[in-house]
Amino acid sequence: MTTRDTRPGSTGGADVPDTLYGGPDDDYTPEQLAAMSRQDLDRLGARYDGVEIMHVDPGPEPGSNLERRAVRQVGTVFALAGLFAFLFVVVYVGSGWFLPDWQWDITEGGWSALFTPLLGLFMGLSLLCVGLGLVLFTKKLLPHETAVQDKHDGSHFDRVTAGATLVGGWHNSGLARRKLITRSLALMGGGVGLMLIMPLGGLIKNPNKGNPLGTTSWAEGVRLLRDDGSPIRPGDQEPGSLETVFPAVPGGNREADAATMLIRLRPEQVLENEPREGQADFSFGDYVAYSKICTHAGCPVSLYEQETSRILCPCHQSQFDVTQGAKPVFGPATRALPQLPIGVDDEGFFVARSDYIEAVGPTYWNRERI
Template identity: 70%
Template structure:
């Protein structure tokens, strides 16, 4: 809004007949404008913000059945969002973030596979309910105006009146008098915020303590089990054969950790004569058996092919080859590090067991390991 002044004072003492344009920014300091309330700002001009209202659909009358029904609907959806967010946090607690790990056993069945889907479902319900609640709130509880607005000139007066308009919009929204809805929105916001931030808790509470990249479940006395859970005796394999084995866990099952998968290879008599164990690993095998990690040291792919005639272990992903008679050192392909070897022995019952964990990290080469 610009006001029109005329007279000598408006032109620095010159008597002019033409109008001189001024405005609130000319008549009042920014500090004075900042202290004015909405009524005082309105008094400075009917079109102080350049808005012309063309049409208004008023909000429901406060206390009317229509207004109460709409408020209940919005409150219900926001409450559902808060409950779903709380359910997400309770389920996520089962990951051990701030509570001990849950045993996801229901009726004797393992429900661990539902952990991630349940997180997705509860988060989806919460976010969907928030969206529906916001749509209903805007459509049913707010007045709808059709208005046009002139482009602002960026004056301080415009900035002050914009702030006043926002405060006036909060009052028109009816939130200050809808205490239950306001409380529900607060609970919903807190729950949704915690739901979104909860997964970041892993950055604060890192369960991978110690040296997780350099250790596996293998340890002294841990049995070597097939994928059906049966242990292995030295007499079970034919010379030149390979068996994939895993570390046993209490209860007779095996640990399904991919990093712990091992190739148990029985060498042929001619390969035993060619065997050249790396320094310090002459006793890592047992008889004509050797055990190497099944994880390729190039990109972490599973090494699953064995040519008994050439004594080469092959990775089908990028064609790396490792010579079993020379400590599984790479002889072809992009891999630059030998497959880690697992030291093995036989227990009192005649089954293969590990004597220790791998002496080095399994999988893709670490930056500080270099070429071994």
């Protein structure tokens, strides 16, 4: 004789023509099912919904030495994640974006080279500890179960049962009684959360105020310095020579957008020189100064052919005529190199008379091409 399991459930008894055992979805409203505990759902047949438990490992015995050791390990790793996250915040705040009084000089010594690597190091260690802590918690403290489950029919009873199972999983995790882990999780969550939102501070207090794309460190009275930091006087260069110079400001010789070519023209070039409109007084004697940043793609235009009076960009072969206001005469560049107005100070050293009157570097969409 063959018998059937006709107890109520998502599948049990559903194939039997009996109104009493058509399943919980027929016997109870969705609101009634949602209000039931997991134990009530089990009594209605949730345990007969096609799940076959193959193996259960409940994990370490509560209160045992093994559990306490695992809790200490997981708590320590989570706490380290929070600690590294707070160190990231300390380094970031030290940049002066939020608290100017805390600002460290990142342009002197080795700090400039360590600032960004330290941010990456502390963020990486924090996220690594988060992952390691989750792995340890899962392997050492959560119950392990091997089960096989048939595909659900998608009934409301199944959905409610799945929700109750998730709630039961939270209780089975033991977090409610493992205070060390919950405290370390709070520390980790606060530190990691703060670490992740700190970079957004640039949207609130951006140090690049004014017109950072259209200005450089050059200004009236700023001396022109060689790469070794020495100032330059007229007569220090031979006719036809080029010297790369930087502004005499803190960190000036490290600012790529301020790199400038100081060129001493040969006598015949002086006669041929035709400055651009409004820039006739930008030169000083037979000296002219142009931006070293190519207006095509921002490459350094470091080659100068004095015989042809052309400045060459080695990246894409753009060429600029130094006797025509550094206008482009060949290649993809469409805009002249900006010219720096220069003069001399009371001590006879070259100085800038102002910043560039136009932005250096690649062309903007709405910028005039000359």
